[in-house]
Amino acid sequence: MADLIPFSAALRERSSSAHSSSERSGFMADLIEGAGTREDYIALAAQHWYIYEALESAAERMRRDPVASVFISDKLTRLPALEADLAFLLDADWRERISPLPTTRAYVERIRQVGATWPGGFVAHHYTRYLGDLSGGLFIGRLMARRFGFDTNGIGFYLFDEIADPRAFKEVYREQLDAAPWDADEQERVIDEVLRAYRFNTALFEDLAAAKADAVA
Template sequence: MSEPIPFSTALRERSSGAHSGSEHAGFMADLLRGRGTRDDYVNLVAQHWFIYAALEAATERMRYDPVAAPFISDHLTRLPALEADLEFLIGADWRERIEPLPATVRYVERITQVGTVWAGGYVAHHYTRYLGDLSGGLYIGKVMQRQFGFETNGIGFYLFDGIADPAQFKTVYREQLDAAPWDEVEKERVIDEVLLAYRCNTELFEDLDRRRPERVA
């Protein structure tokens, strides 16, 4: 009799197509291949601020939830780094100069909704964002650093100074997913929410692509 597939493995396999589709959306593909501008990058950072403001507000609400708490680490917190990046990239008045795109508004609404009442949904968004940041995000940061001549200012979002070994951190995180007290129905709900999170991210890239001045409707 074959061993049951660990939940973390099932989650990764079931979401790999959505993850790949999000990563290769036109906006990000252009940005990573040198066809994006500094303004494109600044717009991405601005939208991240709205998303992580919602996610990290949900983290404070979920901090003592018995299901969500094992996944929460202050070493993952991104909001201060995003705010420092925006001040460097835009200026001290950055708060008055950014606004969420429609896809970002929908994304934030969903994070806020599940992050208020459903630990599994919160973990789904937490997983999608932070494990992505510790994987492809580290690569993106290096590409942006090289492409736009940044040192550390402007890419602080991608620097996890408190996590010495991202690979080991992700291994422990996946073990926590496997240990979560979810039955099969709840596991399916969590996977569905991860797929929704990737869809939200893809829609954000599509909105960012439409915002680019060279895109003519």
């Protein structure tokens, strides 16, 4: 079956129900549907900071890997935008005002682990975040800007200034996935790692909802 359907299509298909669970998670659904608050939006941005710090540090190491480096592009880098967003949303002392939730700690630990040892696993995490950011993320950014009155300050994370055509960028990314020299077993492992990445994202929304409920109680 390996050659009947391109790897990128198999990956998308095999992860589509994990995507739906993530997308429908209460915390995210509330933000999208207007029940989420500005504080919820900021709480999510703070967790993103830890995740992208890990992902983009791993990318620095993986630039030396012939397979993983193909996927790495400065155009995707999110950390400077996230830091500017947090400084705007929380103030200059934002670093002292944020802390990682339990799922974020575990997610970051996993990114660091595969980022140091396993190019395919790194690509799995890279794909799950950045292709998501270039898909639903763009829509979420526009929605949040409207809802909370952001212009560009506060939503820099969702603005990819250097990617004029996200659709074309994603097409090239998928071609690169299809061209990666992974045998069937490695492709399976990469898909499993993408599913793991989705589980982290869904669990993070659950942590955020729980933290919010604790704050209210």
